Amino acid sequence: MKLLVCISKTPDTTSKISFSQDGKRYLDEGIQYILNPYDEWYALVRAIELKEKFGGQIDVIHVGNATSDILIRKALAIGADAAFRIDMEPMNSDEIAKQIAKFAKENSYDLIFCGKETIDHNSSEVASRIAQYLDIPYLSYCNHLEIENDKIVASCELEGGVALLEAKIPVVISAAKGLAEQRIPNMKGIIDAKKKPLEVISPIETEQLVELVCFELPPVKSGVKMIDPTQIDEMVAVFKNELKII
Amino acid sequence: MVLVILEEQNGRIKKSAIEAAGFASKLAQLSGMKVCGLCLGRTINVNELTGLGLDQIVQIEHADYLDSSQWISIVAQAKEQLGSKFIVLSNNSLGKSISGGLSVHLKMGLISNVVNFKSQEGVLQFQKSVFSGKASAWYAFSDLNGIIALMPNGFGIHKFDEKPIDSKVLDLKIPEPKIKLLDRKLIQGKTPLTEAEIVVSAGRGLKDPSNWYMVEELADILHATTACSRPVADAGWRPHHEHVGQTGVAIRPNVYIALGISGAIQHLAGVNNSKKIFVINKDPEAPFFKAADFGVCGDLFEILPKLNEALRKSKMN
Numbered sequence: 001m002k003l004l005v006c007i008s009k010t011p012d013t014t015s016k017i018s019f020s021q022d023g024k025r026y027l028d029e030g031i032q033y034i035l036n037p038y039d040e041w042y043a044l045v046r047a048i049e050l051k052e053k054f055g056g057q058i059d060v061i062h063v064g065n066a067t068s069d070i071l072i073r074k075a076l077a078i079g080a081d082a083a084f085r086i087d088m089e090p091m092n093s094d095e096i097a098k099q100i101a102k103f104a105k106e107n108s109y110d111l112i113f114c115g116k117e118t119i120d121h122n123s124s125e126v127a128s129r130i131a132q133y134l135d136i137p138y139l140s141y142c143n144h145l146e147i148e149n150d151k152i153v154a155s156c157e158l159e160g161g162v163a164l165l166e167a168k169i170p171v172v173i174s175a176a177k178g179l180a181e182q183r184i185p186n187m188k189g190i191i192d193a194k195k196k197p198l199e200v201i202s203p204i205e206t207e208q209l210v211e212l213v214c215f216e217l218p219p220v221k222s223g224v225k226m227i228d229p230t231q232i233d234e235m236v237a238v239f240k241n242e243l244k245i246i
Numbered sequence: 247m248v249l250v251i252l253e254e255q256n257g258r259i260k261k262s263a264i265e266a267a268g269f270a271s272k273l274a275q276l277s278g279m280k281v282c283g284l285c286l287g288r289t290i291n292v293n294e295l296t297g298l299g300l301d302q303i304v305q306i307e308h309a310d311y312l313d314s315s316q317w318i319s320i321v322a323q324a325k326e327q328l329g330s331k332f333i334v335l336s337n338n339s340l341g342k343s344i345s346g347g348l349s350v351h352l353k354m355g356l357i358s359n360v361v362n363f364k365s366q367e368g369v370l371q372f373q374k375s376v377f378s379g380k381a382s383a384w385y386a387f388s389d390l391n392g393i394i395a396l397m398p399n400g401f402g403i404h405k406f407d408e409k410p411i412d413s414k415v416l417d418l419k420i421p422e423p424k425i426k427l428l429d430r431k432l433i434q435g436k437t438p439l440t441e442a443e444i445v446v447s448a449g450r451g452l453k454d455p456s457n458w459y460m461v462e463e464l465a466d467i468l469h470a471t472t473a474c475s476r477p478v479a480d481a482g483w484r485p486h487h488e489h490v491g492q493t494g495v496a497i498r499p500n501v502y503i504a505l506g507i508s509g510a511i512q513h514l515a516g517v518n519n520s521k522k523i524f525v526i527n528k529d530p531e532a533p534f535f536k537a538a539d540f541g542v543c544g545d546l547f548e549i550l551p552k553l554n555e556a557l558r559k560s561k562m563n
């Protein structure tokens with residue numbers, strides 16, 4: 001079984017969000033980047049579990065510059081076999097998907113895993129785009145996944161429920177919470193990761209269909225109105241007159 | 247022409263689709279275009295659609311599950327036949343499974359998680375929610391047409407004057423599915439979190455799952471949907487689908503009520519776009535108070551039973 005896991009980086013979840021004066025650029029000086037949790041905790045670990053059961057090879061792919069290499073090594077330490085980095089600073093999800101789709105086409109994978117979204121851009125676009133470029137089924141927001149011969153049976157999140165879906169390999173999957181349990185890399189994994197291959201690939205050309213105008217921070221809250229805990233009537237009045245929910 | 251995807255459920259159009267229709271109509275008004283709704287599934291009574299701002303409706307009766315590749319193909323055909331400049335859809339589970347593919351297939355730009363738009367010096371700009379709601383980014387389409395996927399509950403519901411709607415017939419071919427639906431399990435009766443107007447949420451401050459009856463009581467009184475913090479879902483006190491925050495569901499209700507939740511940054515990331523936030527916490531230093539509109543600093547085991555009773559009484563009057 002040949003598995004590809006698409007890994008992205010994102011600012012650590014507690015990072016302060018600030019932008020350059022013209023609003024064009026996210027200020028990431030001094031910001032700690034992490035692997036996107038959905039990619040690391042769920043997509044990669046489920047791929048490792050499938051390899052443990054059926055054997056095979058797990059490749060990870062990242063579209064980004066060399067500053068990501070330390071995070072790519074972490075994915076190798078958790079259990080991927082080989083890594084590929086497409087050397088560019090992507091501007092949008094179409095660029096990323098196009099690069100990954102081209103690579104995946106040349107290497108024919110059975111399963112391509114993404115996370116359900118990156119926690120900075122929250123786009124949920126990349127996986128759906130890869131599936132379209134490759135013209136293969138896309139199972140979105142998957143929280144349970146089994147392989148039966150050449151078929152995938154997956155439970156995928158819907159508003160207020162799940163759908164149990166079946167598709168033929170190859171497929172693209174986006175991983176949601178529940179697909180696997182986070183694994184922490186151990187010492188042996190970290191040492192082995194140093195010897196695993198990390199190949200750098202040149203990007204292909206892409207075009208831009210959307211343009212960033214500027215980032216913007218939300219208006220600051222005007223401050224909290226505190227209610228004395230013994231004043232139940234006042235709380236009821238707030239529910240009634242201000243929140244208008246009774 | 248603005249094409250808007252109207253998703254139906256059990257023969258009624260979803261709340262997220264009403265929101266999408268409103269956005270499409272406002273966008274059309276500003277740019278002097280007409281709006282056409284596309285509804286795939288059970289036939290909707292056209293009377294239900296007046297007041298949403300639509301000029302035209304294309305309905306395709308289809309009883310079975312449609313997978314993402316079928317949706318993409320049909321929406322693309324409709325777009326070509328109608329010559330639409332913009333496609334608007336909700337970025338709910340359907341939207342997320344098709345919007346990227348649609349963008350690739352039609353070679354149209356896509357801006358996802360859009361909450362608003364404006365015209366600046368004649369250029370349409372769309373506001374996308376980023377960094378889990380902690381900031382937004384304004385985007386424009388390079389060639390003045392594109393796909394807009396709306397963040398549920400972001401733009402809100404807008405009503406329009408009732409006007410007659412043209413039923414239009416297009417020649418659309420449904421391709422073979424790539425995915426088979428084996429089963430669908432929906433939680434009955436409750437409004438899904440992403441569509442809820444009022445959410446009552448609780449955290450580790452509740453101490454034990456057996457105390458959740460108080461939370462449910464409040465939710466019942468307010469007709470609210472329940473949610474929880476991550477550790478509560480991780481411990482199995484509450485089902486995973488209730489977990490809100492950075493790694494859970496991101497929501498934008500009108501009112502979010504947080505009980506015994508500290509307000510860690512990862513929790514806030516999923517809820518800080520709620521229009522109003524009401525917090526009960528016994529710790530005056532709890533970070534949630536900084537994000538709240540109304541706060542009560544006290545022991546929820548004392549406050550909640552009394553509050554529930556008083557609210558119930560007030561409702562009866």
Ligand SMILES: Cc1cc2nc3c(=O)[nH]c(=O)nc-3n(C[C@H](O)[C@H](O)[C@H](O)COP(=O)(O)OP(=O)(O)OC[C@H]3O[C@@H](n4cnc5c(N)ncnc54)[C@H](O)[C@@H]3O)c2cc1C
Nearest residue numbers: 449450451475476491492493494506507508512528529546
């Ligand atoms: C990468 C990452 C992602 C994460 N994603 C999420 C996420 O999506 N969602 C999420 O929720 N968390 C997430 N977390 C966890 C988050 O950091 C917090 O640990 C979590 O939100 C805390 O949950 P809590 O507020 O229920 O519990 P606690 O932090 O234990 O807070 C309990 C609160 O209850 C109050 N309390 C206790 N007793 C009472 C009482 N009798 N009356 C009134 N108040 C009382 C306390 O004062 C306290 O503020 C994430 C963490 C990481 C590292």
Ligand SMILES: Nc1ncnc2c1ncn2[C@@H]1O[C@H](COP(=O)(O)O)[C@@H](O)[C@H]1O
Nearest residue numbers: 006008063114115117118123124125126
């Ligand atoms: N730069 C990247 N390199 C590799 N994979 C990525 C990259 N960006 C996003 N992805 C993958 O696409 C998923 C969804 O990202 P997005 O569409 O940006 O929300 C992520 O969880 C990753 O699996």
